[in-house]
Amino acid sequence: MTGCEKFSFRLYVAGDAWNSAQAVSNLGAVCREHLAGRHTIEVVDVFREPQRALADGIFMTPTLIKLAPLPAPVQVVGSLSQRLPLMQALGLQGVPE
Amino acid sequence: MNASHPSNTDNAVPGAPEKAPTGIAGFDHITGGGLPRGRTTLLLGGPGSGKTVFALEFLVHGARSFEEPGIFVAFEERSTRILANAHSFGWNLPELQRERLSFVDAQPVSDLVQSGSFDLNGMLAALQAMIESTGARRIVFDALDIVLALLADPAARRAETYRLHGWLLAHELTAVITAKAFGDDVFLMGQESFGFMQFMVDCAVILNHKVVLGVSQRNLRVQKYRGTNFDENELPFLIGKDGFEVSVAHPLERGSLTVSKERVSSGLERLDTMLGGGYYRGVSALITGSPGTAKTTLVGLFAQAACQRGERTLFVSFSSDPNEVIRDLASVGIRLARYVKNGHLRMVSARAISGSAELYLAHIMSLAKEHKARCLVIDPVSTWSSQSGTHLSAHRISERLINWSKVEGITLLCSCLVDERTVPSEDSTFRQISTLADTWIHLSYLVQSGERNRALSIIKSRGTAHSNQVRELILSNKGVTLADTYSAGGEVLMGTLRWQKEGAERAAAETAEVARKVKRVRLDAEEAELEVRLRALGVELKAKKTEKALLMRATATRRGETSRKRTRMEVLRGADVAEDKDGDRQ
Numbered sequence: 001m002t003g004c005e006k007f008s009f010r011l012y013v014a015g016d017a018w019n020s021a022q023a024v025s026n027l028g029a030v031c032r033e034h035l036a037g038r039h040t041i042e043v044v045d046v047f048r049e050p051q052r053a054l055a056d057g058i059f060m061t062p063t064l065i066k067l068a069p070l071p072a073p074v075q076v077v078g079s080l081s082q083r084l085p086l087m088q089a090l091g092l093q094g095v096p097e
Numbered sequence: 098m099n100a101s102h103p104s105n106t107d108n109a110v111p112g113a114p115e116k117a118p119t120g121i122a123g124f125d126h127i128t129g130g131g132l133p134r135g136r137t138t139l140l141l142g143g144p145g146s147g148k149t150v151f152a153l154e155f156l157v158h159g160a161r162s163f164e165e166p167g168i169f170v171a172f173e174e175r176s177t178r179i180l181a182n183a184h185s186f187g188w189n190l191p192e193l194q195r196e197r198l199s200f201v202d203a204q205p206v207s208d209l210v211q212s213g214s215f216d217l218n219g220m221l222a223a224l225q226a227m228i229e230s231t232g233a234r235r236i237v238f239d240a241l242d243i244v245l246a247l248l249a250d251p252a253a254r255r256a257e258t259y260r261l262h263g264w265l266l267a268h269e270l271t272a273v274i275t276a277k278a279f280g281d282d283v284f285l286m287g288q289e290s291f292g293f294m295q296f297m298v299d300c301a302v303i304l305n306h307k308v309v310l311g312v313s314q315r316n317l318r319v320q321k322y323r324g325t326n327f328d329e330n331e332l333p334f335l336i337g338k339d340g341f342e343v344s345v346a347h348p349l350e351r352g353s354l355t356v357s358k359e360r361v362s363s364g365l366e367r368l369d370t371m372l373g374g375g376y377y378r379g380v381s382a383l384i385t386g387s388p389g390t391a392k393t394t395l396v397g398l399f400a401q402a403a404c405q406r407g408e409r410t411l412f413v414s415f416s417s418d419p420n421e422v423i424r425d426l427a428s429v430g431i432r433l434a435r436y437v438k439n440g441h442l443r444m445v446s447a448r449a450i451s452g453s454a455e456l457y458l459a460h461i462m463s464l465a466k467e468h469k470a471r472c473l474v475i476d477p478v479s480t481w482s483s484q485s486g487t488h489l490s491a492h493r494i495s496e497r498l499i500n501w502s503k504v505e506g507i508t509l510l511c512s513c514l515v516d517e518r519t520v521p522s523e524d525s526t527f528r529q530i531s532t533l534a535d536t537w538i539h540l541s542y543l544v545q546s547g548e549r550n551r552a553l554s555i556i557k558s559r560g561t562a563h564s565n566q567v568r569e570l571i572l573s574n575k576g577v578t579l580a581d582t583y584s585a586g587g588e589v590l591m592g593t594l595r596w597q598k599e600g601a602e603r604a605a606a607e608t609a610e611v612a613r614k615v616k617r618v619r620l621d622a623e624e625a626e627l628e629v630r631l632r633a634l635g636v637e638l639k640a641k642k643t644e645k646a647l648l649m650r651a652t653a654t655r656r657g658e659t660s661r662k663r664t665r666m667e668v669l670r671g672a673d674v675a676e677d678k679d680g681d682r683q
Binding site: 012014015017019020022023026046047050051053054057058059060061062063074075076077078079080081082083085086088089 | 212244
């Protein structure tokens, strides 16, 4: 973990649903804490762009997709309120708080 | 959740809810037309109970027969696998898929990471886009339990289910949601997650697949159906080569049955006479008897007679191979081989069919349809029911067999093995068939003086005057005949005893005939003698009469003369009139 990789996220949300709003703010908090200055977040509203959700196979909202860094894209479903599984999935474990 | 139940207000007019036919044989019948249109149906069942097939057939039928586009949302299996599995049903899915059938793969990713709560808005938004582009009217959520299981707590499951339900109603989609249920008691599963779904939906259907005494049985039950009368019983179904098929016990509407007065021969002339002309066409006749009482022979005669009339006949044998049956029947002069050759007769060994009694029935029905059979022979039906697991299912199957054959106008002849020692009423199949059968012929053995002879009697024959006499059934290589039996001293005589009795009667008749002749000769002689005497006496009488006449004349002459003389003398003497003393002098 060199700390200089660029992180790219796409977050599918369902309008202003509670879970989705939570996910937006939780993701923001994680990025501020661990990835300050080296991340981009694209928020896609499934109600406005359902075809994109269909194309990405998004059935549960909110869903976070980590597009970069490679290797594989990672999907995390939920409001991102549980920090541990989220950090593990994003490969941010061991990064000092 | 902005659903304001538009379908409810639209359908507020009195009358039954609109139905969306499923195209599933039998199911549309028991529900009076199909699933509730614009509403949601919950389909529950254990693994391998046929949920996916049911749901897929519902979509296929909509797409094919009503041009209603459909969407299949697959949570468990990949759609490619579902398509491959459904290939054998001949629904031509790839073509439908291009036009009106869409599949959505919504299986959760196996390495799905979950962090916090989520909802199904993503799916609904995606589906909404699909509906707008395809115009879908029918939708299936296959194995919704998979995705619901990911939700953290029952409250979330409930909330998402209600969200889905509200969305479906708002779009007026006719929906089928399938979910797993284990065991017979669906409410066990209810505690898990979606008992409330059963209350929420307008229609709930439960499928189960159980094994009773080693025999597989599939059953379907409509648990609820708002606003509609439905058959509440658990009904057997099977997944055949055309898909899902629910067996309906009463496929006929009241009075829709056409009843024939035409008689068909039983193949045995004297039996026809006993039955007042034969069986009615389209009836179900039953021949019962213990082993070896010539049940197969009688049904063979019927089949032969049907083929002779040129009627297509299906002969289902549960006991022997077709060739064995043909050989055995040839020994009593019943020749079926030529009819097999010319295609009138189709012989099937039911031993080749394996599986539940349902499968047997379905198989027989489809064979009969394929063969366009007008007469159907099942020999013996009792084997079948003993293999079908429970008495209850055997009972239902015999009922359906008979109903079906009546609707199709097929004359059905079943043989049924009955053990003389058991009380017939203990065997429910037997009881059921014998109640439903229109004609019931019983064959039995009569053991007497070291002999076993076959006796035939008609126990009942609806709508027909029939003989109440027991006849002896005689089999020989020349054929089958019925003989009168003798009763002597309250006992029925058969076989050798009958033969002896017949001989004795013949002898007695001869003696009586001779005696009669002798007597007649004697009487003739006496008559002749009397006639001779009569003539002689006549002659004598005539002679006497002549003699008497002559005498009278002579007397009269003499008296006249005397009187004249006397008068003359008196005149001469001048005497007074004196007493006439002529009479004294005579």
